[in-house]
Amino acid sequence: MSAIVAIVGRPNVGKSTLFNRLIKRREAIVDAVSGVTRDRHYGKSDWNGREFSVIDTGGYVKGSDDVFEAEIDKQVELAIDEADVIIFMVDVETGVTGMDEDVAKLLRKVKKPVLLAVNKVDNNKRAEDAVEFYSLGLGDYFTIASTNGSGTGDLLDALVEVL
Ligand code: GDP
Ligand code: MG
Numbered sequence: 001m002s003a004i005v006a007i008v009g010r011p012n013v014g015k016s017t018l019f020n021r022l023i024k025r026r027e028a029i030v031d032a033v034s035g036v037t038r039d040r041h042y043g044k045s046d047w048n049g050r051e052f053s054v055i056d057t058g059g060y061v062k063g064s065d066d067v068f069e070a071e072i073d074k075q076v077e078l079a080i081d082e083a084d085v086i087i088f089m090v091d092v093e094t095g096v097t098g099m100d101e102d103v104a105k106l107l108r109k110v111k112k113p114v115l116l117a118v119n120k121v122d123n124n125k126r127a128e129d130a131v132e133f134y135s136l137g138l139g140d141y142f143t144i145a146s147t148n149g150s151g152t153g154d155l156l157d158a159l160v161e162v163l
Contacts, residue, residue, distance in 0.1 A: 002044070003163040006055040006079035008107075009089035010072055010099040014119040017146035018089065019043065019056035040075075047156040050163055055079065069099055076106050085113045085162055087155070088138065092130050093120045104136040113162040116141040117155055122148075 007015045023043030041056040057075040079086055088107055090100050107114045118130040121143040130143050142158065144151035 002051045002053050003084040004053045004055060004082060005045075005085045005087060005159065005163075006057060006083035007087045007089060008057050008072075008076045008079050008103065009091075010097065010103065011058060013089045013091040014146040015058055015089050016041075016056050018087075018117070018119070018144070018152070019054055021146060021149060021152065022054050040078075047160050050160040052160075052163055055083065069102065072099065072103065073106065076103050080106070080110050080112065083112065085115065085159060086110070087115050087117050087159070089117045089119050090133055090136070091120050092118050092126045092133075092143075095129070096132055096135060100136060104138055108137055114138060115155060115158060115162075118143050119146050121145055121151065 007019055009015055019041065022045040024045075043054050043056070045052055045054050057079055058072070086107065088103065090096070116133065116136065116138045118133050118141050121127050121130060122145050127143050130141060133141050142151060142155040144155055146152070
């Protein structure tokens, strides 16, 4: 069994963009079960010769950006149960939101490795802006841009180290 990595975070931060980059369209499996699992996609990826499974949480349904907070918490709790490592994604464009703080609160209690990924860091200014995410109490973070892959190598290096 390969290790399971879950990408969690509020809607629109870029989780699916990173997921698609990681799986490179290989073996994307759509779970047809209704309920929470309806909104989860599974795929396989590898880095430096280490294979792992990736779960993209949060929904592919159009208009799902207004998912209720409770739904996101449910996704995070499921990910905490199921995953070996959690990538918690936030968005530097919007900065820290109340939803980010709620998810961080859940993740701070978790014994499993949590990697904080500050996404949409497309330029140096945004790299500086990312410092505000220290306030989430999860320690250091990785600055990435899922659209062009910037910074994702460092994130994956750290990921395979804790697998
Ligand atoms: P999800 O709801 O968390 O799965 O987010 P998506 O992956 O669907 O992305 C939401 C929006 O953010 C899309 O319009 C993406 O193109 C955009 N996005 C994702 N990653 C980046 C990034 O690194 N930089 C910028 N500028 N936009 C991004
Ligand atoms: Mg998505």
